[in-house]
Amino acid sequence: NAGVTQTPKFQVLKTGQSMTLQCAQDMNHNSMYWYRQDPGMGLRLIYYSASEGTTDKGEVPNGYNVSRLNKREFSLRLESAAPSQTSVYFCASSSIMNTEAFFGQGTRLTVV
């Protein structure tokens, strides 16, 4: 049982480049989330999707876009990467009825 799978695991971008982080879950969860984790800042919510077809901004959405492709997949796009977006990105999912969130292993992104 894979749980939440993120790709890629590592990425280095140049300032201004774009990329999409992929996330897929196999737990039939309704809700999916993207967080970023920075030293001294903890985990902060970027965007979330309460159910298929809906997305909403979290605490730090600027510079990002998301797509809930289907119930399984939720992608995060950086249109024009900036050094301030250097971080570890985590995708998570949860069932509406079951409130625990399960996390992927993260994507380490460096923007130079």
Added chain:
Amino acid sequence: QKEVEQDPGPLSVPEGAIVSLNCTYSNSAFQYFMWYRQYSRKGPELLMYTYSSGNKEDGRFTAQVDKSSKYISLFIRDSQPSDSATYLCAMRGGGADGLTFGKGTHLIIQP
């Protein structure tokens, strides 16, 4: 003031000791409370979750929630070196709008 406050540590204790980890929060709408463990360069792993006030025990771990004081705790009994990790508290209201995390406490169990 941040919504969730958590001492970042590091907290260093000898093997076998009882560990107490704590968070305070300000948002009275929080109803669900979780503790995650995160090893270096890994994703957060759910340890415990509790709805509203009360205690919950699972093996060596006990989670406590006191909503009147806006204070949650995680106790680890008979601590082991393998418990060395960062422990994150997290909480949410009744909707599906994501978790609010503390910054995490770095715990070191000395053999």
